[in-house]
Amino acid sequence: GESVGLHLPTLSVQEGDNSIINCAYSNSASDYFIWYKQESGKGPQFIIDIRSNMDKRQGQRVTVLLNKTVKHLSLQIAATQPGDSAVYFCAENRNNRLAFGKGNQVVVIP
Amino acid sequence: NAGVTQTPKFQVLKTGQSMTLQCAQDMNHEYMSWYRQDPGMGLRLIHYSVGAGITDQGEVPNGYNVSRSTTEDFPLRLLSAAPSQTSVYFCASNLAGDSYEQYFGPGTRLTVT
Numbered sequence: 001g002e003s004v005g006l007h008l009p010t011l012s013v014q015e016g017d018n019s020i021i022n023c024a025y026s027n028s029a030s031d032y033f034i035w036y037k038q039e040s041g042k043g044p045q046f047i048i049d050i051r052s053n054m055d056k057r058q059g060q061r062v063t064v065l066l067n068k069t070v071k072h073l074s075l076q077i078a079a080t081q082p083g084d085s086a087v088y089f090c091a092e093n094r095n096n097r098l099a100f101g102k103g104n105q106v107v108v109i110p
Numbered sequence: 111n112a113g114v115t116q117t118p119k120f121q122v123l124k125t126g127q128s129m130t131l132q133c134a135q136d137m138n139h140e141y142m143s144w145y146r147q148d149p150g151m152g153l154r155l156i157h158y159s160v161g162a163g164i165t166d167q168g169e170v171p172n173g174y175n176v177s178r179s180t181t182e183d184f185p186l187r188l189l190s191a192a193p194s195q196t197s198v199y200f201c202a203s204n205l206a207g208d209s210y211e212q213y214f215g216p217g218t219r220l221t222v223t
Contacts, residue, residue: 008150032210034210034211041216042216042217043114043200043202043214043215043216043217044153044200044202044212044214045214046211046212046213049210049211089152089153091152091210093210097143097155097158097168098155098210098212099155099169100145100152100153100154101152102150102151102152103151103152
């Protein structure tokens with residue numbers, strides 16, 4: 001498998017701390033958003049999604065927040081673990097196809 | 111289930127050569143897509159298919175062809191490779207419906223010299 005993650009915004013976080021990854025989207029008409037995680041050498045993996053009629057959704061250790069007023073999406077990871085080190089992408093539904101952001105690298109410091 | 115599989119994992123081509131990247135899924139998903147990923151960028155959609163016999167262009171279709179003769183397979187063809195097509199290619203599939211949760215393959219790293 002392969003991954004690409006050079007020259008991305010990087011968040012360094014201490015193991016056990018909470019992580020917040022931010023994403024700005026462009027289309028105010030987008031009605032669906034997804035966060036993906038891409039570990040080194042692998043394809044992207046679904047984390048959590050949210051529809052535009054919600055402003056918050058929680059999963060296991062992850063929370064996605066949606067602020068439609070400023071077109072902003074965030075992913076919060078609680079108690080970050082070394083296995084959370086990866087590149088994280090947000091994606092929005094644009095004309096029934098997903099449009100991906102450029103990604104954010106998260107590095108967990110043991 | 112094997113999920114989404116891609117072959118080959120690595121490929122080096124000379125400019126002007128042609129090749130086909132293979133993608134298969136065993137989840138009976140209607141939708142399949144091809145993306146390319148370049149350094150520091152997100153995934154860009156090349157072509158997609160909403161079912162057997164139906165394909166459409168994505169954001170960056172030039173230089174690539176696709177076909178969807180079966181639900182399971184969605185090959186991507188490069189007719190005349192160019193250095194600008196050096197990239198990592200991902201295939202993805204998902205069920206039709208309201209969710210766009212896509213399942214991705216492991217990727218193919220293509221280098222065109």
